[in-house]
Amino acid sequence: MMSIRPDELSTCISCGLCLNDCPTFRVLGDEADSPRGRIALMRTLVSVRGTPDPSLVEHLEACLVCRACETACPSGVPFGILMEGAREILHERVRPPLLARLALRIGLGTVADPRRLGLATRLVRLYQRLGVRALAHRLGLVPRALRDAEALLPARIDAAYELRDEPAIGEERHHIAFFAGCVMRTAFGATDRATVRVLRKNGCRVLVPRAQVCCGALHAHAGEADGSRALARRNIEAFEASGATIILVNAAGCGAQLKGYGVLLRDDAAWRDRAERFAVRVRDVTEFLAANFVASPRPLRLRVAYQDACHLAHGQKVRRQPRALLAAIPQVTIVELGDGERCCGSAGTYNLTHRDVADELGQMKASAIRNVNPDVVVTANPGCLLQISAHLERAGARIPVRHIMDLLDETI
Numbered sequence: 001m002m003s004i005r006p007d008e009l010s011t012c013i014s015c016g017l018c019l020n021d022c023p024t025f026r027v028l029g030d031e032a033d034s035p036r037g038r039i040a041l042m043r044t045l046v047s048v049r050g051t052p053d054p055s056l057v058e059h060l061e062a063c064l065v066c067r068a069c070e071t072a073c074p075s076g077v078p079f080g081i082l083m084e085g086a087r088e089i090l091h092e093r094v095r096p097p098l099l100a101r102l103a104l105r106i107g108l109g110t111v112a113d114p115r116r117l118g119l120a121t122r123l124v125r126l127y128q129r130l131g132v133r134a135l136a137h138r139l140g141l142v143p144r145a146l147r148d149a150e151a152l153l154p155a156r157i158d159a160a161y162e163l164r165d166e167p168a169i170g171e172e173r174h175h176i177a178f179f180a181g182c183v184m185r186t187a188f189g190a191t192d193r194a195t196v197r198v199l200r201k202n203g204c205r206v207l208v209p210r211a212q213v214c215c216g217a218l219h220a221h222a223g224e225a226d227g228s229r230a231l232a233r234r235n236i237e238a239f240e241a242s243g244a245t246i247i248l249v250n251a252a253g254c255g256a257q258l259k260g261y262g263v264l265l266r267d268d269a270a271w272r273d274r275a276e277r278f279a280v281r282v283r284d285v286t287e288f289l290a291a292n293f294v295a296s297p298r299p300l301r302l303r304v305a306y307q308d309a310c311h312l313a314h315g316q317k318v319r320r321q322p323r324a325l326l327a328a329i330p331q332v333t334i335v336e337l338g339d340g341e342r343c344c345g346s347a348g349t350y351n352l353t354h355r356d357v358a359d360e361l362g363q364m365k366a367s368a369i370r371n372v373n374p375d376v377v378v379t380a381n382p383g384c385l386l387q388i389s390a391h392l393e394r395a396g397a398r399i400p401v402r403h404i405m406d407l408l409d410e411t412i
């Protein structure tokens with residue numbers, strides 16, 4: 001069990017410097033919904049046994065796990081690790097209502113099983129394409145819970161990305177392994193294909209292990225740490241077999257999770273070293289390409305607002321590389337968003353479980369974008385892309401939101 005380590009908990013010196021950078025504190029205005037308040041609640045959680053107070057559970061579950069507090073903290077508090085430990089304890093001690101338990105089990109079971117996820121995605125694609133979705137919405141037959149769940153999927157799902165090795169286009173310079181993701185591969189197949197094309201045109205032979213599975217981030221955020229660790233072991237095995245020394249990923253949330261496998265399995269003596277070796281090989285695709293881009297992009301006369309995904313900026317400290325890639329496209333002008341590193345409210349399934357806070361953050365992000373009025377918003381995480389698109393549409397702004405790899409693919 002990961003739980004919460006006292007030495008990590010004690011790194012918080014209660015200075016409060018993180019408060020103004022915390023999106024939930026900003027929206028809810030309650031100390032218990034700030035990083036410092038949540039760390040105090042974690043201290044309570046580990047000091048007592050049995051079912052915790054419902055308000056403690058509520059404040060810990062209202063955290064986006066965006067890790068903006070890690071960026072702000074002068075004391076190096078590993079907030080993401082602490083929160084996942086806290087969620088694991090809550091998962092063991094708190095029994096949610098039957099419907100919530102069932103929804104969680106079905107949701108996590110589906111993302112963890114590629115065949116089940118593939119079938120579910122094909123059904124959603126049919127629902128979208130046969131006009132059933134449009135008709136059901138027109139007739140008002142779609143319950144709110146389903147409408148909210150739909151917001152987590154693209155308006156039009158393309159064919160899934162097929163896992164297969166592909167050679168470099170032109171001179172071969174690198175052997176890399178590609179982590180295709182679960183939702184990325186099935187719901188954003190076009191973006192995975194674009195990513196592989198961009199890598200191949202930059203001299204990469206792309207190895208794609210067929211045995212790879214979901215990264216386990218959704219399990220970890222829900223406190224299902226055993227499920228998350230089981231998925232991690234399967235991925236480690238799959239990528240070891242590829243022989244590649246670099247593992248690339250194009251979804252910020254998955255990347256942060258894969259880079260955290262060493263911590264996730266640190267109490268497992270049989271897997272600890274393998275997990276650490278795996279984690280140090282993982283790079284966001286923009287990290288790799290910023291250092292290895294050899295293709296010649298054609299000009300795009302665009303004002304581009306780059307939206308930092310929390311799990312890339314705060315979770316992986318990757319900020320410069322995506323901007324460098326965009327700046328390498330002739331005639332692109334990068335515009336910065338006010339409060340650009342504040343979470344957009346997507347955060348995995350947060351916009352399903354905490355709709356009001358997610359909506360407020362989404363509106364704030366849409367208004368920051370409208371203030372600079374770019375031609376396109378670019379980001380590196382599918383959740384941010386959907387959340388921002390939905391809120392721009394609600395605000396009546398016709399500004400497209402694209403994954404950085406789709407834009408790069410278009411230019412080369």
Ligand code: SF4
Pocket residue numbers: 021022023024025033034035038062063064065066067068069070079
């Ligand atoms: S992870 Fe994000 S939402 Fe949670 S306490 Fe830290 S800053 Fe606040």
Ligand code: SF4
Pocket residue numbers: 011012013014015016017018019035036039069072073074075076077
């Ligand atoms: S988490 Fe860091 S910034 Fe926030 S109160 Fe603790 S020590 Fe200070």
